[in-house]
Amino acid sequence: MISWATAAPAVTAAFLASLVEAVEALTIVLAVGTVRGWRPALTGTGAGLALLVLLVLALGPLLDRVPLHALQLVIGILLLLFGLRWLRKAILRSAGIIALHDETKAFAKEEASLRAAEGQHATQLDWIAGITAFKAVVLEGLEVVFIVIAVGAGRGLLVPAAMGAVAACLVVLLLGIIIHRPLARVPENLLKFGVGIMLSAFGVFWTGEGLGVDWPGQDLAIVAFVAVFLLVGLATVKLSVHKAAEVTP
Structure with a gap:
């Protein structure tokens, strides 16, 4: 039987990573629904989720055929690279070197892009809107699928990790239904910092x-x-802030 101490890191990593990706997908789906209506938005979202489910069902049996040590090595390297990429961006944003991700601006940008196409035929516009929602769900969802598989494969933790991901998506969906606008107050960079640390540790x-x-x-x-990457991450943020201050006249 899997203990909570064993499952907790995988569940937490999957939950936090999925929370970030779900918030970004929700922003685009909300923009589609606001501009063109909820039918193409929900259609595109449903199609994207269906594709992700099929992908998970197809990958499951294939993973069972891969030797355990080979699977762990490949996933570990990919997970480390993936986590370091998130951590690097979070450090640069925390240090003020690159701008923080703003869901309100992302929503406005996507809304403006969709409105710019409003002169086209209604059916064609519905297709554009549906594909936009589909693409957002698939692109963000692929990262969720990878993270769930990466932190759960080889240890019998796929189900707990998947439950963490599903819980995050349900939380974001519920909040989106209730407030009906982008989740701009979610501390996304802080979440990415934490997820980057956890994924790097798993890697x-x-x-x-x-x-x-x-x-x-x-x-x-x-x-x-996790403790090592946290300390190194915080130290790097301070060092980056100091270096940035020296460069700024």
């Missing part, structure tokens, strides 16, 4: 597992890696 752990490393404390080693 190091899985890479070591794939190489046959016997980690002290087994799964508890992930907590130690």
Whole structure:
């Protein structure tokens, strides 16, 4: 039986990562629904979710045929690269080197893009709106699928990780229905900082597992890696702020 101590890191990583991706997808779907109506928005969203489900169902049996150590090594390397990319962006945004992601601006940009096409035939515009929603759900959802598989594969944690992802999507969906506008107050950069740390920690752990490393404390080693990446991340933010201040006249 899987203990909570073992499942918690995977569930938390999947939940937080899915929360970020779901918020970004919701912004675009809301823009589509606002400009063109909810029929193309929901149609595109439903089609995107169906494709993601089929992808998960297709990948599940394939993963069972891959040798465990090879699977752990490949997923570990990819997860480490994925996590470091998130962490790098979060550090640069925290240091003020690049602008923070703004869901309100993203919504306005997508809304303006859709309104610019309003001179076209209504049927064609519905197709454009539906494809826009479909693309948003699929692109953001693919990252969720990858993260769920990455943190859950090889340890019997796919179901807990998937539950964390589904819970995040339901939370965002419920909030979207209630407030009916972009979730601009969600601390997205803070979430990405945390997710980047957790994914990087999982990446190091899985890479070591794939190489046959016997980690002290087994799964508890992930907590130690999280602490290391957190300290390094915070130190890098301070260093980046200091360097940016020196460059600024």
